[in-house]
Amino acid sequence: DTGVSQDPRHKITKRGQNVTFRCDPISEHNRLYWYRQTLGQGPEFLTYFQNEAQLEKSRLLSDRFSAERPKGSFSTLEIQRTEQGDSAMYLCASHRTGNNSPLHFGNGTRLTVT
Amino acid sequence: GENVEQHPSTLSVQEGDSAVIKCTYSDSASNYFPWYKQELGKGPQLIIDIRSNVGEKKDQRIAVTLNKTAKHFSLHITETQPEDSAVYFCAATFSGGTSYGKLTFGQGTILTVHP
Numbered sequence: 001d002t003g004v005s006q007d008p009r010h011k012i013t014k015r016g017q018n019v020t021f022r023c024d025p026i027s028e029h030n031r032l033y034w035y036r037q038t039l040g041q042g043p044e045f046l047t048y049f050q051n052e053a054q055l056e057k058s059r060l061l062s063d064r065f066s067a068e069r070p071k072g073s074f075s076t077l078e079i080q081r082t083e084q085g086d087s088a089m090y091l092c093a094s095h096r097t098g099n100n101s102p103l104h105f106g107n108g109t110r111l112t113v114t
Numbered sequence: 115g116e117n118v119e120q121h122p123s124t125l126s127v128q129e130g131d132s133a134v135i136k137c138t139y140s141d142s143a144s145n146y147f148p149w150y151k152q153e154l155g156k157g158p159q160l161i162i163d164i165r166s167n168v169g170e171k172k173d174q175r176i177a178v179t180l181n182k183t184a185k186h187f188s189l190h191i192t193e194t195q196p197e198d199s200a201v202y203f204c205a206a207t208f209s210g211g212t213s214y215g216k217l218t219f220g221q222g223t224i225l226t227v228h229p
Contacts, residue, residue, distance in 0.1 A: 004157070031215055033215050033216070040221075040222070041221060041222070042118075042120075042203050042205070042219025042220055042221055042222050043158065043203075043217075043219050044219070045216050045217065045218075048215060048216060056216065091157050091158070093157075093215060095214075095215050102148065102160050102163060103148070103160070103215045103217065104160070105150075105157035105158045105159070106157050107155070107156050107157045108156075108157050
């Protein structure tokens, strides 16, 4: 169990650019979640996958955001035409199917849009 | 949807004292309540959780209590140590559905333990 891995750890981009983040969940964890955390707040749910299927998207996830998990293993989160309001920590989490499996978080990707 | 309120927003204690953080939730269907500790530059780390069929759970210096009727749950840390200093988040969800990992978090409590 190597933990949930996220890359990059930090990303600085200019407004209007596209960015993509990657998450590698704990192996054999079939459920993968994306959360967003702004300074001084708790994480907020964005979307989640069971295997390769995206099962739910939050209203926070605007049309500029897209997430994929093509082979049911790693996932990517892309933000197009970034805005300053997109600056936040993007957290990935995973767990195994079954209600006794706790949610494990990665260390996040901190995005700064200038 | 679920709404979780957490208090206090900051808590300062002396080493060895106890610390208590309280949360309330709004959705009576919620039945799983984890607590996470987040250190600077890191993701949240699960420290303890409780399900609605249990009123109290303890793990060494950490305990959580749940009052389903009042929709309150609390984190208790005894014999605090400087390494307990971090941001603590409570969360709630309904574990019977497919989106069990879709947690609603409180706003966080910054705990500072002074040596």
